[in-house]
Amino acid sequence: MFAVFEKYLLNKADFTPLEIERIRAATVVQTLPKRHYLVKAGEVWPYQxxxxxxxxxxxxxxEKGAEHILHFAVENWWAGDQESLTTGQPTRYNIDAIEESTILLFKKEELARLRQEIPALDGLINAxxxxxxxxxxxxxxxxxSFSAEEKYREFVAKFPAFAQRIPQHMVAAYLGMTTETLSRVRRKTSLHG
Known part of the structure; x- marks a missing residue:
């Protein structure tokens, strides 16, 4: 799976073979089955x-048991809690797998060292x-600022594959609306093209 990350890196910046090898040596690969957690609220998040x-x-x-989704992360995206990583305080977020996922983890200290040693990596992370x-x-x-219809249209425009890939109740939770409202908006949107 490191090959996916290597391709990502080489598409973003120039890295020498030695730099790629140093990054590979710092990488921990984790497979996460569907519905399993990467981190749970209350734990400290020490990775990128x-x-x-x-x-x-x-x-x-x-407190009512309703989920509020802040972020999705698919192939070639980053995930985690920057606040917990930076402060060392427990995260308030849960991060779990919607699909079976393979994650490359970088310990905070390891990544800081690599960023100092490899300017291209530091620039990529800053960007x-x-x-x-x-x-x-x-x-x-x-x-x-947006109406429910505007939120949904923007979501589909920015992330067209998500509308098919992610369960509708999760899309609704991400957009801050009920599943029923999302269904109504989707019907209305499909009627008006």
């Missing part, structure tokens, strides 16, 4: 995680964190 295959979701569960911040900002704007 790269999804080599499969699909993960990051979510919370409120990834920047894009993640912008995506979070855009998602927050959509959550407070």
């Amino acid at each position: 995680a790269f999804v080599a295959s499969g699909c993960l979701r990051t979510y919370t569960v409120d 990834t964190l920047h894009r993640s911040f912008l995506a979070s900002q855009n998602r927050l704007h959509a959550a407070i």
